[in-house]
Amino acid sequence: GAPTISIFQKPAGVIPPGGSTTICCSCQCDEGEFDLYKGGRRVRTLELRDSRAEFSISNATQKDAGGYSCQYRDGGAVLAHSETVEIWVQEFRLPEPVLSVLPGHNVAAGADVVFRCTIAHPNAGCFLYLEGWVKEFKFIPKDEDCKLSHVHKGNEGRYSCQCFTRNVSFEWSAVSKTLDLVVR
Secondary structure (H helix, E strand, O other): OOOOEEEEEEOOOOEOOOOOEEEEEEEOOOOOEEEEEEOOEEEEEEEOEOOEEEEEEOOOOHHHOEEEEEEEEEOOEEEEEOOOEEEOEOOEEEOOOEEEEEOOOEEOOOOOEEEEEEOOOOOOEEEEEEOOOOOOOEEEOOOOOEEEOOOOHHHOEEEEEEEEEEOOOEEEEEEOOOEEEEEO
8 A cells, every 4th residue: 555654844833934944754665755745836855864854944934834745756656645734934922832741741651641831921822732743732722721631652742832812813922842741
């Protein structure tokens, strides 16, 4: 069968004008190439390195915003397509949030974990991101936490959060510092 390929943004979240991000495409493949597409048009091609290709966007402008996907080719034949990851470029107008995890960064399998994204703004909702996911991991409404029950190895990873308000338009915060969750 065709290889499964994945796409994600690193670091996750909305980026500011002039900011940078990386689009990561990966697969369980030994060789070949990834084509990066934006809105159905091929924008770049990279050879596989350690079963992945990383496409950097630096000094971002509104022209860089949009939906990106990867196509995997080997020997000229297209073997697989990824999902689409949305890249957003917006000014940051809110303060940077702080992400914390209770009871801590290192927990036993089966424990309950609570992620708290704290921001100095009365009406902001937040997104919790997990590196490697094509979309946000969870939406956290204003004044609420994100609880994960009975965590397992699959919940491990690098988390961050980003907050926004929705008045006439969206206003965004920067992305919080990352936090690594280890499940033992």
